[in-house]
Amino acid sequence: MIRLPLETERLRIRSFEPGRDAGPLHELWGDAEAMRFLPGGAKAGVEDTRRQLATLPGRAPDGLGFWGLEEREGNRLVGGVGLFPLNWEGPEIELAYHVVPSAWGRGYATEAAEALLAVAWEAGLDHVVAVAMPGNVASRRVMEKLGMSFQGSTRYRDFDVVRYSLERPG
DSSP, X not given: OOOXXXXXXXXXXXXXXXXXXXXHHHHHHTXXXXXXXXXXXXXXSHHHHHHHHHTOTTSSSXXXXXXEEEETTTOOEEEEEEEEEGGGTOSSEEEEEEEOGGGTTSSHHHHHHHHHHHHHHHTTOOEEEXXXXXXXXXXXXXXXXXXOXXXXXXEETTEEEEEEEEEOOO
């Protein structure tokens, strides 16, 4: 479904390269404050981040997955984004985005998510979902900017989360 790299005006969505990307992504995955909103908590070291990245390829069928997000100008990795089966089990497809703290507030999550949604609709998906910890105001704001509808509270990976959904336009 997703052919990489996928480019937007400012960003490139591409496959992760664990050796190259572990250090930059560890800015996020190693930050306890940033990871308070993501399952699994902060990684202890760059090597833990590298091991986690190495498990991502091939986890999702049909060209779905979780990929690196980098700035086109300068090729700096600024996070990860994905479309994959909810909780890696499905059947619903989850939209996810993580941005490193040094790139927060630039609209990168929204820009990348819009590109992934366009591809999802082109591929024939009828809807996508997204989840966030209730206190993750920034993530919820992105979901709302995307036009997603609040569906309520639920459990996800043993966490209380809020759930949003978006139907394919038209």
